[in-house]
């Protein structure tokens with residue numbers, strides 16, 4: 001194994017796994033801390049998907065360290081800590097604490113923090129993260145149900161999460177290329193900085209950064225940071241690149257979409273799917289809470305729909321509605337109630353014959369895949385940047401697309417099925 005990765009949510013893990021596979025690495029995704037049952041040595045890259053983005057920092061640290069130990073025991077040469085391209089986190093954690101713990105684990109004196117993903121509109125300039133044309137704190141991420149991002153300056157955001165000194169490798173240095181980046185990292189480390197936000201505006205920047213960090217034991221960032229990594233191993237003669245998967249075998253059966261993301265991209269995809277005539281049912285947290293809506297009733301509705309068309313079950317809602325529900329139920333409690341219900345619905349749908357399932361939302365995917373008990377995923381072809389089809393490698397015969405809340409074109413829920421063989 002060349003690269004081992006610890007991802008803080010499921011959709012983030014598939015995003016990174018897709019990037020590594022696109023670079024020619026035979027890549028597998030494992031759900032939760034790997035144990036002896038997982039044969040990891042057969043792959044160039046292994047991505048461990050945790051659900052650690054919003055749990056208490058101490059728990060996130062202990063799960064991440066356990067995952068890193070399993071990956072290093074299986075021989076991985078470089079560790080990636082993957083978090084969201086919009087740096088989703090609270091001031092208490094978890095990016096800073098997990099990075100500190102993984103630095104201790106790998107003996108890294110310095111590491112980089114680079115969530116840039118230009119293809120999906122995430123760029124960093126002078127430490128400020130942009131989502132499309134907007135600074136992070138003015139983007140829809142300011143209203144995320146669990147991790148509202150209200151500061152665009154990542155040096156500041158990360159510094160609030162760690163006692164380690166945070167620095168910046170600014171764009172004028174990055175623009176000069178790998179050698180300049182490497183020199184700047186060494187100088188920053190000498191001055192006592194341990195975590196370096198690295199500016200990146202284009203994929204070219206990410207490739208130069210990738211070349212510069214070839215020898216770092218730990219790197220942290222979004223999936224974009226992996227763009228240049230496969231080439232490092234190929235240049236060193238350690239990787240014979242494999243062609244990325246062009247198709248994936250899907251079992252016959254019904255198709256369904258479960259959407260628990262309230263991100264703008266998902267809301268547009270839900271609207272587009274409904275306008276295109278997909279049978280759709282809305283989940284209302286307040287109705288779940290007081291029993292007016294039940295999982296059983298949702299599954300009964302699903303059973304009545306035409307089996308030839310994908311069905312859509314969604315809780316996605318506008319920021320004002322989410323705020324209203326949270327003010328009554330509590331932020332975490334509303335999230336957990338919806339996740340638990342969507343997980344039970346996902347499970348019920350699969351038991352009723354769904355074999356092709358899209359789940360929208362990172363936390364939601366964690367809940368649904370956890371309920372299904374799927375432990376390993378094969379990575380298939382890209383549907384849209386950052387989102388592949390995947391296939392369960394154990395237990396159930398099932399293909400899954402775990403869609404990051406903010407990724408995918410408006411017609412994602414309609415066109416995704418065409419990528420299946």
Ligand SMILES: Nc1ncnc2c1ncn2[C@@H]1O[C@H](COP(=O)(O)OP(=O)(O)O)[C@@H](O)[C@H]1O
Pocket residue numbers: 011145146260261262263266285315316317321322325326334335336337338339360361362363364365403404405406
């Ligand atoms: N209508 C709603 N009201 C309140 N919370 C919701 C609603 N719908 C979903 N949620 C919660 O919001 C969170 C969305 O997070 P996630 O699934 O990670 O989506 P994303 O990928 O967009 O971040 C989940 O915890 C989910 O249960």
Ligand SMILES: O=C(O)[C@@H](O)C(=O)COP(=O)(O)O
Pocket residue numbers: 009011012013015016083084085086222223361362363386403404405406
């Ligand atoms: O880096 C990204 O933006 C994604 O890979 C990611 O982490 C997705 O998280 P969610 O937005 O919670 O789905």
